[in-house]
Amino acid sequence: MAKKSANVTARVQPEIKRQAEAVLEKIGLPVSVLIDTLYRQIIMTGGVPYSLTVPNLPTRDNMTDAEFNAMMEKGYHQAMTGEGISADEAFEKIRKGM
Numbered sequence: 001m002a003k004k005s006a007n008v009t010a011r012v013q014p015e016i017k018r019q020a021e022a023v024l025e026k027i028g029l030p031v032s033v034l035i036d037t038l039y040r041q042i043i044m045t046g047g048v049p050y051s052l053t054v055p056n057l058p059t060r061d062n063m064t065d066a067e068f069n070a071m072m073e074k075g076y077h078q079a080m081t082g083e084g085i086s087a088d089e090a091f092e093k094i095r096k097g098m
Contacts, residue, residue, distance in 0.1 A: 008035055019095070 024031060041049040060068060078084045085093075 004032075004036075 021031065024034060038049070058067075058071075063071070075084070
């Protein structure tokens with residue numbers, strides 16, 4: 001096995017680093033192993049081994065008035081019948097999905 005002597009330095013947002021390292025710790029994967037594996041995949045595939053596209057999420061700009069009104073009506077109905085979740089719960093789900 002080749003001797004590991006090269007260092008990689010990267011600046012990331014502290015909260016992003018904390019969340020990612022928490023996930024890696026849960027699965028028992030050191031950051032150095034993850035980086036080594038990523039580099040090997042880049043070499044083997046000749047590029048980044050995952051998609052770097054922006055998801056096509058619905059926005060008001062690409063909705064018709066009828067689509068927007070239907071979405072708002074659905075949300076209103078969910079709120080009135082207690083089907084919705086609190087903002088705190090919604091943001092927690094978003095954070096977990098990152």
